[in-house]
Amino acid sequence: MTGNGRFGIHGGQYIPETLMNxxxxxxxxxxRYKDDPVFNQELxxxxxxxxxxxxxxxxxxxMTEDLGGAKIYFKREDLNHTGAHKINNVLxxxxxxxxxxxxxxxxxxxxxxxxxxxxxxxxxxxxxCVVFMGEEDTKRQALNVxxxxxxxxxxxxxxxxxxxxxxxxSQAMREWTARISDTHYCLGSVMxxxxxxxxxxxxxxxISKEIKEQMRQAEGKLPDAVIACVGGGSNAIGSFYHxxxxxxxxxxxxxxxxxxxDTFETAATINTGRLGIFHGMKSYFCQDxxxxxxxxxxxxAGLDYPGIGPEHxxxxxxxxxxxxxxxxxxxxxxxxxxxxxxxxxxxxxSAHALAYAMNYSKVLxxxxxxxxxxxxxxxxxxxxVARYRGEEIGE
Amino acid sequence: xxxxxxxxxxxxxxxxxxxxxxPDLSTTExxxxxxxxxxxxxxxxxxxxxxxxxxxxxxxAADERALKNGVTTDQIFELVKRLRSRxxxxxxxxxxxxxxxxxxxxxxxxxAAQAGIDGLILPDxxxxxxxxxxxxxxxxxxxxxxxxxxxxxxxxxxxxxEAEGFLYIVSSLGVTGMRADISTDIGSMVKLVRENTDIxxxxxxxxxxxxxxxxxxxxxxxxxxxxxxVSMIGTYGKDAxxxxxxxxxxxADAVHAVxx
Numbered sequence: 001m002t003g004n005g006r007f008g009i010h011g012g013q014y015i016p017e018t019l020m021n022x023x024x025x026x027x028x029x030x031x032r033y034k035d036d037p038v039f040n041q042e043l044x045x046x047x048x049x050x051x052x053x054x055x056x057x058x059x060x061x062x063m064t065e066d067l068g069g070a071k072i073y074f075k076r077e078d079l080n081h082t083g084a085h086k087i088n089n090v091l092x093x094x095x096x097x098x099x100x101x102x103x104x105x106x107x108x109x110x111x112x113x114x115x116x117x118x119x120x121x122x123x124x125x126x127x128x129c130v131v132f133m134g135e136e137d138t139k140r141q142a143l144n145v146x147x148x149x150x151x152x153x154x155x156x157x158x159x160x161x162x163x164x165x166x167x168x169x170s171q172a173m174r175e176w177t178a179r180i181s182d183t184h185y186c187l188g189s190v191m192x193x194x195x196x197x198x199x200x201x202x203x204x205x206x207i208s209k210e211i212k213e214q215m216r217q218a219e220g221k222l223p224d225a226v227i228a229c230v231g232g233g234s235n236a237i238g239s240f241y242h243x244x245x246x247x248x249x250x251x252x253x254x255x256x257x258x259x260x261x262d263t264f265e266t267a268a269t270i271n272t273g274r275l276g277i278f279h280g281m282k283s284y285f286c287q288d289x290x291x292x293x294x295x296x297x298x299x300x301a302g303l304d305y306p307g308i309g310p311e312h313x314x315x316x317x318x319x320x321x322x323x324x325x326x327x328x329x330x331x332x333x334x335x336x337x338x339x340x341x342x343x344x345x346x347x348x349x350s351a352h353a354l355a356y357a358m359n360y361s362k363v364l365x366x367x368x369x370x371x372x373x374x375x376x377x378x379x380x381x382x383x384x385v386a387r388y389r390g391e392e393i394g395e
Numbered sequence: 396x397x398x399x400x401x402x403x404x405x406x407x408x409x410x411x412x413x414x415x416x417x418p419d420l421s422t423t424e425x426x427x428x429x430x431x432x433x434x435x436x437x438x439x440x441x442x443x444x445x446x447x448x449x450x451x452x453x454x455x456a457a458d459e460r461a462l463k464n465g466v467t468t469d470q471i472f473e474l475v476k477r478l479r480s481r482x483x484x485x486x487x488x489x490x491x492x493x494x495x496x497x498x499x500x501x502x503x504x505x506x507a508a509q510a511g512i513d514g515l516i517l518p519d520x521x522x523x524x525x526x527x528x529x530x531x532x533x534x535x536x537x538x539x540x541x542x543x544x545x546x547x548x549x550x551x552x553x554x555x556x557e558a559e560g561f562l563y564i565v566s567s568l569g570v571t572g573m574r575a576d577i578s579t580d581i582g583s584m585v586k587l588v589r590e591n592t593d594i595x596x597x598x599x600x601x602x603x604x605x606x607x608x609x610x611x612x613x614x615x616x617x618x619x620x621x622x623x624x625v626s627m628i629g630t631y632g633k634d635a636x637x638x639x640x641x642x643x644x645x646x647a648d649a650v651h652a653v654x655x
Contacts, residue, residue, distance in 0.1 A: 004523055004524075012523075012524055013521060013523050013524060014492050014519045014520060014521075014524055015448075015519060015521060016448070016449045016518050016519060016521070016542070016544070016565075017518075017521050017522070017541075017542045017543060017544045017546075017547060017550075017554075017565065018544035018545070018546050018565060018568060018569075019546075020521045020522070020523070020544075020546070020547070020550065021546045021547070021548065021549075021550065022546070160452075160455055160459075161445065161446060161459075166446060167446070170446050170448045173448045174448060174449075174451075174569070174570045177449070177568060177569050177570060178568050178569030178570065179568070179569075180546060180568065274497075275496075275497075276493045276496060276497050277491075277492040277493045277496045277497075277519070278446065278492075278493050279446075279448070280519075282496075285493070287493070287497060289497075290467050290468050290469075290494065290497065290498065291444075291468075291493040291494045291495075291496065291497025291498060292444065292445040292462060292494075293445045293446050293493070
């Protein structure tokens with residue numbers, strides 16, 4: 001990363017002047033605390049005692065045998081408290097916000113996992129919490145809305161635009177410009193203006209740090225590939241980060257293709273988008289020829305975002321990571337397959353990574369290993385997968 | 396003297412904001428001509444954006460209406476050409492970085508300059524990011540207009556010393572939209588600006604009445620009104636030019652009555 005939070009040409013701070021001192025203050029606070037032993041000890045305790053880290057690296061034996069290729073390992077972020085990787089970032093940011101004297105957290109959420117994690121941290125730290133969620137998503141993820149309210153958060157349905165994740169981000173940014181002094185915007189992914197992509201990555205990097213140690217113990221070597229799903233890209237960058245300099249480890253991000261990258265109902269940013277500036281950053285975005293942001297689609301509310309974090313855009317540019325597109329159909333098939341084969345109901349987001357891993361592992365040999373990050377658990381997705389299969393169930 | 400500086404010469408300036416293509420481009424054309432006739436000294440033309448993160452509900456809705464009607468940046472350049480053939484007052488674009496960047500920043504500025512645009516306001520491009528746009532603005536002789544906000548504090552001197560055209564003072568925290576009270580100490584912001592530059596300052600965000608506009612012009616060099624006008628266009632649709640020009644006349648008269 002270079003000055004002003006650039007990853008190659010990507011990143012930056014494209015935000016209203018009103019927010020500039022807030023992000024500068026955040027960057028200064030982060031630089032002050034990130035190497036502070038007390039801060040890090042507190043965070044490690046929260047990770048371990050509260051969130052249940054380190055998360056398990058699980059050898060998916062039945063799946064491996066069934067597919068007949070490389071050994072498949074799951075990095076079980078779904079086993080974290082609140083059921084997803086989101087808690088890693090949120091505990092870090094909430095602790096930082098507390099140190100900065102903030103008393104109120106605001107957040108956007110798509111699938112609701114980040115909203116639930118933020119509401120959880122707010123409860124734990126005794127902070128106020130407001131979560132912005134696209135109205136469409138509040139319907140798709142009604143259970144998570146209830147969980148957030150139970151945890152004491154206000155959930156504000158966002159009705160503008162496509163009423164999904166991008167609109168929730170926009171609304172959270174608007175709210176932040178209106179109330180800055182006591183409020184920290186707990187951004188949920190490696191996106192937005194600098195320093196968010198760096199802060200969120202650093203808090204999520206615990207995933208790849210653990211994978212590395214766990215693979216050394218399990219196999220005595222590095223994995224041949226690390227595969228993760230990508231919306232904004234926080235679980236993916238967390239899974240990739242400590243392997244970026246290990247060039248023999250292939251890094252694969254799985255975008256949501258929705259109904260296919262040759263349709264308009266897709267959220268595959270690298271595969272269908274082009275360079276742009278939005279939500280505080282320069283990166284790749286799904287947009288029309290005049291730069292209007294496209295109304296993206298995926299069955300997964302968490303991947304239903306028209307952009308991608310700037311560090312991923314950079315890893316794509318330099319060819320260090322590969323970004324592939326996975327359709328709704330492939331993801332749902334993997335969701336069902338993994339449930340039956342391993343007894344694990346994964347988040348529909350993570351099912352995108354598993355779908356790709358199922359095909360990819362087959363072309364590798366039995367002495368090779370792939371690690372797939374199971375970013376979250378799939379309880380929240382059962383109703384929408386059932387609907388996808390033509391079955392209505394009560395939530 | 397640039398057209399923009401001229402708009403502030405010897406008087407306080409009144410600056411309306413109008414979203415292009417809301418409800419359609421021919422109505423926008425009528426409204427802009429009527430606004431100039433009613434005493435507007437400079438007009439901000441909004442190029443609609445799908446996700447305007449600095450706007451409140453009124454301008455968001457206008458952007459949505461315009462885009463739904465299929466308005467494009469190219470059509471807006473054509474509109475500006477038609478306006479420019481009949482108007483001498485400065486016209487500035489207000490839009491978001493992606494509208495410019497995605498079009499090709501250089502091609503955008505070249506077309507804007509050819510159409511007769513005098514300046515550009517990009518609310519999501521702060522001081523730190525302005526250079527990639529500023530260099531091209533200079534090349535095509537447009538002013539890149541800077542903003543300062545109630546939170547700018549230690550940044551004001553730096554922003555002001557490099558400001559051009561006029562300096563847009565954001566009156567309040569939050570997004571655009573009408574406000575009953577403006578509690579920010581704008582006088583002291585203007586004072587800080589004055590220590591660093593002599594370019595004019597105009598206050599915007601939250602101003603909706605002739606009284607507020609006059610009060611803001613009293614402590615600066617002009618007042619900007621957006622949401623209150625756009626809201627009226629939303630109500631009157633294709634018939635907006637008449638009532639909007641009356642409203643603009645009341646705002647412009649109130650601002651012009653303030654002694655320079």
